[in-house]
Amino acid sequence: MNKTILLHKRPQGKPSLENFKTVSEEVPTPKEGELLLKTVYVSVDPYLRGRMNDAKSYIPPFELNKPIQSGIIAEVVDSHLQDFKKGDFVSGMLAWKEFQTSTGKGLTKVDPKLAKLSSYLGILGMTGLTAYLGLTEIGKPKEGETLVVSGAAGAVGTVVGQIGKLLGCKVVGITGNDEKVKLLTSTFHFDHAINYKTTPDLKAAIKSSCPDGVDVYFDNVGGEISDAVLAHINKFARLPVCGAISLYNETEVPMGPRLQPILLTKSATMRGFIIGDFASKFPSATRQLAAWLNEGRLQSRETIAEGFDNIPQAFLDLFEGKNKGKMIVKVGE
Structure with a gap:
C-alpha cells in the first residue's frame, strides 16, 4: 500500500500530531506522459506552518484532508516520459506520499555522484x-x-x-x-x-x-x-x-x-x-554554492529523521529547536 499524510485539521496556535492524518491507498500506475516516483527524502520547513492556516499569503494554503507538500527528493521507478528514465533522481515540490505520479513539470534531475542526495534539499537547494x-x-x-x-x-x-x-x-x-x-x-x-x-x-x-x-x-x-x-x-x-x-x-x-x-x-x-523573488539568479547562485562546498569552504549540517511516519513529528521538532542545520526525513534508500 501507499501511505499519504494529510492535513486533518487546521492548528490553533502550536500544531500537534492531531493536525495530521495518515491514510493508505493503492500505489498509482503512471499513464502515458507520466512518471511514477518513490519518495526518498522529505524536507520539513518552518514556512509550512503558514500554509496550514486558511489565510491568503504568497502561496496558497493547504487544503483540509488533502496531502501536504514540501520539497522532496524522489527516485523514478517507472517512466513514460522521454526526458526521465528509471533510476533517475529528481527534486521538486511534491506530496507527502510514499509513491506518486507526476507529469515531470517542476521536477529537476539531481546527480547523486556530485553530492549526496539530501544536499539538494539543503545547501544545494x-x-x-x-x-x-x-x-x-x-x-x-x-x-x-x-x-x-x-x-x-x-x-x-x-x-x-x-x-x-x-x-x-x-x-x-x-x-x-x-x-x-x-x-x-x-x-x-x-x-x-x-x-x-x-x-x-x-x-x-x-x-x-x-x-x-x-x-x-x-x-x-x-x-x-x-x-x-x-x-x-x-x-x-x-x-x-x-x-x-x-x-x-x-x-x-x-x-x-x-x-x-x-x-x-x-x-x-x-x-x-x-x-x-530571485529565481533568475538560481543558476549562478547554485554554481557558487557548489564551488564553495566542493572546495571545503562551506560545511553542511543536517538532522535526519527516519521513516515516512515520522514526517509530522520532524516538522513539529522544528518549533522545539531540535534540529541542527537542515531537518530532513529519510523515507527510503
Missing part, C-alpha cells in the same frame, strides 16, 4: 539559495562589517553565517542552547554566538559581541530577539527578513517596538523576501 541570495542581494555585506544572524543554528542560519565569513564579515549568531553555541563557533567559525534562552540581558550581550554595531541583520525569527538586535543597528544597516518562526504559532498579533523611528533615524533598509 532552497536552503542554500535562500541564505546566499537573501544575504547578498538584500544584506549586501561588505568586508569588515558586522553580520548578526538569528536562528543561526538552523538550516538557513548556518549557511548565512558561513557565507558572511567568506565575504570578510564579523559574524555573530543567536541560538537557543549551549550545544548550538559551540557548534556555531567551532564547526561554522562564527566569531561569537549567544544563547538567548540563558542570557538575562540580550541587548547587553549583543552590544558586547558587536561593539561596532550591527551592519547586517539576517532575521529568521522575529519577536523579542529581533527587537534586541534592532537596538544596535548602524547607519545604513540592511535587514533581510527571511522568517519569523517565533511568531508563527501566535493566535493574537503581538506588540513590540515601533520600527519606523529606528529605520528612519538609522536610514536602514528592512526587506522581506521569498526565495522565488
Whole structure:
C-alpha cells in the first residue's frame, strides 16, 4: 500500500500530531506522459506552518484532508516520459506520499555522484539559495562589517553565517542552547554566538559581541530577539527578513517596538523576501554554492529523521529547536 499524510485539521496556535492524518491507498500506475516516483527524502520547513492556516499569503494554503507538500527528493521507478528514465533522481515540490505520479513539470534531475542526495534539499537547494541570495542581494555585506544572524543554528542560519565569513564579515549568531553555541563557533567559525534562552540581558550581550554595531541583520525569527538586535543597528544597516518562526504559532498579533523611528533615524533598509523573488539568479547562485562546498569552504549540517511516519513529528521538532542545520526525513534508500 501507499501511505499519504494529510492535513486533518487546521492548528490553533502550536500544531500537534492531531493536525495530521495518515491514510493508505493503492500505489498509482503512471499513464502515458507520466512518471511514477518513490519518495526518498522529505524536507520539513518552518514556512509550512503558514500554509496550514486558511489565510491568503504568497502561496496558497493547504487544503483540509488533502496531502501536504514540501520539497522532496524522489527516485523514478517507472517512466513514460522521454526526458526521465528509471533510476533517475529528481527534486521538486511534491506530496507527502510514499509513491506518486507526476507529469515531470517542476521536477529537476539531481546527480547523486556530485553530492549526496539530501544536499539538494539543503545547501544545494532552497536552503542554500535562500541564505546566499537573501544575504547578498538584500544584506549586501561588505568586508569588515558586522553580520548578526538569528536562528543561526538552523538550516538557513548556518549557511548565512558561513557565507558572511567568506565575504570578510564579523559574524555573530543567536541560538537557543549551549550545544548550538559551540557548534556555531567551532564547526561554522562564527566569531561569537549567544544563547538567548540563558542570557538575562540580550541587548547587553549583543552590544558586547558587536561593539561596532550591527551592519547586517539576517532575521529568521522575529519577536523579542529581533527587537534586541534592532537596538544596535548602524547607519545604513540592511535587514533581510527571511522568517519569523517565533511568531508563527501566535493566535493574537503581538506588540513590540515601533520600527519606523529606528529605520528612519538609522536610514536602514528592512526587506522581506521569498526565495522565488530571485529565481533568475538560481543558476549562478547554485554554481557558487557548489564551488564553495566542493572546495571545503562551506560545511553542511543536517538532522535526519527516519521513516515516512515520522514526517509530522520532524516538522513539529522544528518549533522545539531540535534540529541542527537542515531537518530532513529519510523515507527510503
